Amino acid sequence: MTARERVAIRFAEKLAVDHRKVDEALWSELREHFSEAEIIELVAHATLFIGWGRFNEIVGIDPS
DSSP states (O other): OOHHHHHHHHHHHHHHHHGGGOOHHHHHHHHHHSOHHHHHHHHHHHHHHHHHHHHHHHHTOOOO
């Protein structure tokens, strides 16, 4: 796994668990590996899938 992939995964995990814990250090690390446009896309996709996951959990949809 690349450093770029690792930081993207860490970022998505923080968004899913507690988005308030995405601190300036993590934003800086993201900027080392991604352009601003890529970061916006990463945020959009991560939050979309987090939202769908929560929706599925609330309405009782089995992910399998």
